[in-house]
Structures are given as structure tokens and as C-alpha cells.
Amino acid sequence: MSRDPVGASATGPAVVEDASSAGAAARPGVALGPNLSLRPNISLRNVSKFYGDVLGVNRVDLEIGPGITGLVGPNGSGKTTLMNLIAGLIRPTQGELEVLGIGPNRPEELFREVGYCTSFDSFPRGLTGRQFIVDYLRVHGYPRRQARELTELALERVRLVESADRKVAAYSKGMRQRIKLAQALAHQPRVLVLDEPLNGLDPVARVEILDLFRQLATEGLYVLISSHILHEVDILSDRVILISHGYIVAEGEIHGVRSEVTERPMQIFVRCDHPETLAAAVFAQDGASEVQMHDDRQGLLLRTRDAERFFALMERLVLEGKVSVEAMGPADEDVQAVYMYLVGDEGVA
Amino acid sequence: MSTAEASAVTTSRKGGLHPADSLPHGAGLWRAQVRALLQLELRKALLGRRSLIAYGLAGLPVFVMLVLMVAKRPGGAPVFESLDEARTVFSIIYQTFILRAVVFFGCVGVFTNLFRGEILDRSLHYYFLSPVRREVLVVGKYLSGVALTSILFVGTVVVCFLMLYPPFGLSRAVDDLLGGGGLGQLGAYVGVTLLACLGYGAVFLIVGLLFKNPILPAGAVLGWELIHFLLPPFLKRFSVIHYLKGMIPVPMSEGPFAVVSDPPPAIVSVIGLIVFAILVMVAASLRVRSMEIRYGDD
Numbered sequence: 001m002s003r004d005p006v007g008a009s010a011t012g013p014a015v016v017e018d019a020s021s022a023g024a025a026a027r028p029g030v031a032l033g034p035n036l037s038l039r040p041n042i043s044l045r046n047v048s049k050f051y052g053d054v055l056g057v058n059r060v061d062l063e064i065g066p067g068i069t070g071l072v073g074p075n076g077s078g079k080t081t082l083m084n085l086i087a088g089l090i091r092p093t094q095g096e097l098e099v100l101g102i103g104p105n106r107p108e109e110l111f112r113e114v115g116y117c118t119s120f121d122s123f124p125r126g127l128t129g130r131q132f133i134v135d136y137l138r139v140h141g142y143p144r145r146q147a148r149e150l151t152e153l154a155l156e157r158v159r160l161v162e163s164a165d166r167k168v169a170a171y172s173k174g175m176r177q178r179i180k181l182a183q184a185l186a187h188q189p190r191v192l193v194l195d196e197p198l199n200g201l202d203p204v205a206r207v208e209i210l211d212l213f214r215q216l217a218t219e220g221l222y223v224l225i226s227s228h229i230l231h232e233v234d235i236l237s238d239r240v241i242l243i244s245h246g247y248i249v250a251e252g253e254i255h256g257v258r259s260e261v262t263e264r265p266m267q268i269f270v271r272c273d274h275p276e277t278l279a280a281a282v283f284a285q286d287g288a289s290e291v292q293m294h295d296d297r298q299g300l301l302l303r304t305r306d307a308e309r310f311f312a313l314m315e316r317l318v319l320e321g322k323v324s325v326e327a328m329g330p331a332d333e334d335v336q337a338v339y340m341y342l343v344g345d346e347g348v349a
Numbered sequence: 350m351s352t353a354e355a356s357a358v359t360t361s362r363k364g365g366l367h368p369a370d371s372l373p374h375g376a377g378l379w380r381a382q383v384r385a386l387l388q389l390e391l392r393k394a395l396l397g398r399r400s401l402i403a404y405g406l407a408g409l410p411v412f413v414m415l416v417l418m419v420a421k422r423p424g425g426a427p428v429f430e431s432l433d434e435a436r437t438v439f440s441i442i443y444q445t446f447i448l449r450a451v452v453f454f455g456c457v458g459v460f461t462n463l464f465r466g467e468i469l470d471r472s473l474h475y476y477f478l479s480p481v482r483r484e485v486l487v488v489g490k491y492l493s494g495v496a497l498t499s500i501l502f503v504g505t506v507v508v509c510f511l512m513l514y515p516p517f518g519l520s521r522a523v524d525d526l527l528g529g530g531g532l533g534q535l536g537a538y539v540g541v542t543l544l545a546c547l548g549y550g551a552v553f554l555i556v557g558l559l560f561k562n563p564i565l566p567a568g569a570v571l572g573w574e575l576i577h578f579l580l581p582p583f584l585k586r587f588s589v590i591h592y593l594k595g596m597i598p599v600p601m602s603e604g605p606f607a608v609v610s611d612p613p614p615a616i617v618s619v620i621g622l623i624v625f626a627i628l629v630m631v632a633a634s635l636r637v638r639s640m641e642i643r644y645g646d647d
Binding site for chain 1: 367368369371372373378381382385386388389392393396397398467470471472474475476477478479480481482483641642643
């Protein structure tokens with residue numbers, strides 16, 4: 001039996017819901033584009049998970065394609081529940097869930113395709129790092145030689161070869177994170193679910209691991225990462241899922257998500273030689289709600305509800321030679337800003 | 350897997366191949382997984398803190414036998430005056446202490462922790478995230494428990510039995526073991542101990558899965574096993590000791606209040622306990638299949 005190599009990247013739909021709807025019934029979101037994937041993705045259809053009366057996640061509809069997807073939300077928002085559902089550790093109370101076309105009732109196939117680095121900082125007792133990975137690969141059914149080969153590859157990827165023969169119990173927090181990551185990677189899954197994988201890593205290790213995630217994404221893996229460090233999600237993710245109180249608040253590429261948040265004016269920064277001229281032109285035009293001059297008077301920050309119209313104005317001013325632009329771009333088209341607009345400032349850094 | 354297949358094993362997905370594509374399917378895969386589970390569980394158990402209780406229990410009868418070997422009666426005579434008497438003393442120790450206390454509590458400690466221990470350690474998810482059927486996981490863990498308790502307690506029984514002989518000399522020991530039925534008796538004790546591990550193991554496997562705190566249900570099972578001699582014949586069938594008693598080579602009187610009934614034939618006992626263990630594993634598998642990882646609630 002052979003498997004298809006991972007196919008073309010899919011652009012998932014961006015869906016935005018009013019944060020105020022969290023806690024009330026979920027409303028259908030705005031789809032920005034069709035799912036272009038020709039192969040099965042990670043798909044959740046109307047998935048809910050309740051722990052008794054306690055809501056885990058509610059009515060989640062998601063289609064996650066290859067590449068890096070950031071999962072962002074405050075503590076208790078349902079991130080881990082969503083990851084546990086996708087990884088097959090728990091089952092939905094209602095709804096349907098498939099990972100690469102495999103349902104949770106086919107664990108022998110599912111867990112070959114899924115690697116999950118959980119947030120649990122716990123390990124079987126008495127094992128070295130190498131034994132930990134080899135022994136669980138043996139449980140997959142691999143013969144000892146092949147399990148050892150796969151283990152070495154995984155240890156090399158997380159750069160833990162030299163410490164692999166030490167007991168896991170003697171590892172630092174960062175090393176425990178790495179060995180968990182190696183264990184999740186060792187069987188070469190196509191879907192990698194990572195719950196706060198950068199916790200406890202020193203800055204150098206963070207850079208190395210972020211590079212590894214990017215490399216895995218370029219290899220066509222589906223990498224789902226949760227983090228409460230919005231900056232890391234921002235620089236790493238191809239798309240984001242914002243979750244709050246068990247509801248998906250927004251999902252998609254960050255640009256698409258931001259453009260859907262129409263009730264918040266877009267912030268744009270401009271560095272130019274005549275910011276006063278630009279400010280005057282902007283005020284003469286409807287749509288700008290606020291303009292703020294930079295301290296060095298070499299640029300400005302403006303808020304507008306009609307970015308397209310502003311860019312047309314800029315183009316005209318530049319062509320007429322009234323301003324010379326050094327740099328320009330959106331100032332709040334990042335995860336941090338979108339998160340603040342939709343979720344608020346709880347539980348993230 | 351043949352040598353040719355083994356050499357074709359790849360550790361990368363290049364060419365659309367996955368390392369798992371070379372793995373056997375069906376029963377072959379399950380066998381390999383059970384073997385791996387057995388090895389991993391034994392490694393963890395033999396080195397784990399939780400097994401210290403089982404080690405201590407296994408050592409207790411040896412200590413008791415050592416005391417009896419060197420102890421003297423009030424008149425100065427040794428405790429083991431004759432080999433027949435020594436065997437009778439051993440049978441009493443075996444039935445009242447080894448079987449009903451050492452093996453029983455050893456099985457409580459080992460089998461209730463097969464799943465419960467990993468939930469407390471928050472490491473069960475590593476198994477649940479492996480592409481292994483939950484039924485295979487139950488079988489592998491149960492067999493590892495049987496292997497561990499058998500190694501420990503069969504070892505204890507063999508050592509304790511052989512400790513009967515030193516007061517009577519080596520030639521007497523060889524004669525009795527090879528020609529006097531000693532080896533047969535030892536074999537019977539070993540067999541009963543193995544079956545006890547199988548039976549009590551199955552009971553405490555399911556107890557560990559059904560109860561967060563297994564102490565009370567284990568106490569209830571202990572009470573049931575202790576009063577089984579008072580039970581009417583029909584109810585006796587629902588105790589493990591009932592199936593073991595008939596195979597013990599030197600029977601022990603159960604006292605004037607015992608409700609006497611014929612123990613089942615050895616073949617019925619063996620098959621009955623194996624069938625019981627299989628039924629329990631089916632029930633345990635159903636329970637484990639529906640388990641979800643929610644360590645916070647445990």
C-alpha cells in the first residue's frame with residue numbers, strides 16, 4: 001500500500017463572527033473563498049463537545065488545509081479541547097470530524113497520520129529519551145531496527161541526540177518539550193498537532209523549533225499550533241483560528257480575517273516627506289476617522305473604514321508628485337490586533 | 350517480515366511511501382504490538398516505584414520460611430521434624446498466606462494500576478495516541494501484569510518450597526523431588542499460583558478500570574474470598590479461590606462451619622479461569638474503548 005504525496009496547498013475560508021456572539025448560539029460566518037483543496041483536509045462539521053454540562057467547544061465548522069495554522073484563544077477557550085478532538089483523544093458529543101478522510105472510529109489508520117504534542121508535561125517513568133521514542137514506535141508495530149532509525153531521525157530534527165540516553169525525568173523543561181515533539185514526529189505523521197509547543201524553550205531553541213515547523217509545513221504537513229504568544233503565531237502561521245468560550249470567532253488568513261472586521265477602522269502607517277499634505281488630503285476625503293502624526297513628523301498613522309479609497313488617494317498624490325512615500329503598510333493586520341478586536345485582551349501575551 | 354521486505358523498509362515518506370506501509374496487517378500487527386506492549390510495560394513495572402510493594406510482598410514468605418527453618422519448638426526440636434510435616438506446614442502457609450494475602454494483594458497492586466497508574470502519572474495518552482486497537486492495549490497490559498506477578502510469585506513459591514529441604518540434606522531433597530512426588534507438588538503449587546495471577550489479575554484489571562479508588566472494591570473482593578467456605582455451593586462458583594482449592598496438593602481443613610462442596614476438576618478450573626479472564630478482557634476492552642483522556646477529572 002502506498003500513499004499519495006501531500007498535494008497542493010488549500011486556502012481555507014476566512015470566517016468572522018462577532019465576538020459578542022460567544023456564549024450565544026453560533027451564527028454562520030462569512031466565507032471569503034471556496035476551499036480549493038482537492039484532497040481531504042482536517043474537517044469538522046458542526047462539532048460540539050460537552051463535558052457533562054460544561055461546554056468544551058460548540059458547533060465548530062472548520063476546514064484546515066496543509067501548512068501552519070495557528071490556534072489562538074484565552075485560557076479555557078476550548079483550544080485544547082479542539083486539539084484533543086482533532087488528535088482523536090476525545091470524541092465529539094455531536095457532529096462529524098475527519099482527519100485526511102479518516103474518522104475517529106479508525107484509530108489504527110488515524111494515529112499513523114496524526115502526531116500530537118500535548119500540553120501534558122508527563123512521561124512514562126524510568127525511560128531515557130531514546131527508549132521513550134523507540135518503545136512507543138514498537139507499540140506502533142515497528143520492528144526494533146526500524147524503530148531505532150525513525151527515532152534517530154526524530155532526535156536529529158529536534159536536536160536532542162546527545163541527551164537522548166539520559167532519563168527523561170532528568171531533562172530540563174525545554175528538553176522535555178523537545179522529546180515530546182520528537183515523539184510526536186517520530187512516526188512521520190502528515191498531521192502534527194502541537195499544544196503550546198514553545199513553552200519552556202530558551203530563545204535559541206525557539207528559533208530552531210520555529211524553523212523546524214516551517215520546514216515541516218513546506219514538506220506539506222498539516223501543522224496546527226496553539227499558543228498564547230500572539231507574536232509567535234503571527235510570524236509562524238499561514239492562517240489562524242481564533243477561539244473564545246468554545247466558539248470559533250474567526251478563521252482564515254489573517255489579512256482576510258482583518259478585512260472582515262469592518263466595525264474597526266483599518267490602521268495604516270505611511271512614512272513620507274510631506275505627511276501634512278497627506279493628512280489634509282485624507283481629511284478632505286470621507287472615511288478617515290483619525291490621523292496621528294509621527295513624532296519625527298516624517299510619517300503618520302491613520303485609521304480609515306475605507307482602505308481601498310485611501311490607497312487610490314495615495315496613488316493619485318504620488319503620481320502628482322505631492323508626496324514621496326518611503327514606506328507604507330497596514331499597522332493592525334496581525335494576529336495581535338485581530339485578537340484584541342474580536343476577543344479582547346484576556347489570557348494572551 | 351521476510352529479509353527482502355525488511356531490506357526494503359524505508360524511514361522516509363519519499364516516493365509516497367510511509368514507514369508504516371511495510372508493517373504487517375491484522376493479526377501479525379496485533380502480535381507485534383502485544384509483544385512491544387509487554388516489553389514496555391514490564392520494563393516500566395520492573396523499574397517502577399509501584400512494584401516495590403509487589404517485591405516486598407514476594408519477599409515476605411521467604412522471610413517466614415527462613416524463620417521456620419531456623420526456629421526451634423519449645424522442647425528444642427526443629428519446626429520441620431519430618432518432610433511430610435514440612436509439606437503440611439508449607440501447604441498451610443501457601444493457602445493462608447501466599448495465596449490469600451501475598452498473591453491477592455500483589456495482584457491488587459499490579460493490576461489496578463495498569464491503567465489507573467498511568468492516569469495518575471498522566472502518561473496514558475501516549476498509548477491512546479498510538480495506532481493500536483484498545484483491545485490490543487488491554488491484552489498487552491493484562492499479559493504484562495500476568496507476566497510480572499507470575500515471575501514474582503512463582504519465584505516466591507519455588508524458593509519457599511525448596512526451603513523445606515535443607516534441614517533434611519541434599520540427597521533426601523533429590524530423592525523426594527525426583528522420586529517422592531516433590532516435583533509434582535511443586536508443579537501443582539506453581540500451576541495454582543499462575544492461575545491465581547490469571548484470575549485475580551482479571552478481577553483487579555476491571556476493578557482498576559471501573560473505580561477511581563480501588564481500595565474499597567478490593568476489600569470487598571477480599572472479604573468475599575475469605576468467607577467463600579461459608580457460602581452455599583452455587584455462590585462458591587463466583588470466587589477465584591473455589592477454582593484453585595481443588596488443585597492444591599495438600600488440602601487444608603476449612604473448619605467445622607464450612608459448607609462442604611466438591612471442588613471442580615482441575616481441567617474445569619483451568620478452562621474456567623481462562624474463560625473468565627477472556628470475558629473480563631472483553632468487558633475491559635469495551636470500557637477502555639470508551640475512555641477519553643481527561644486527566645483533570647481523575
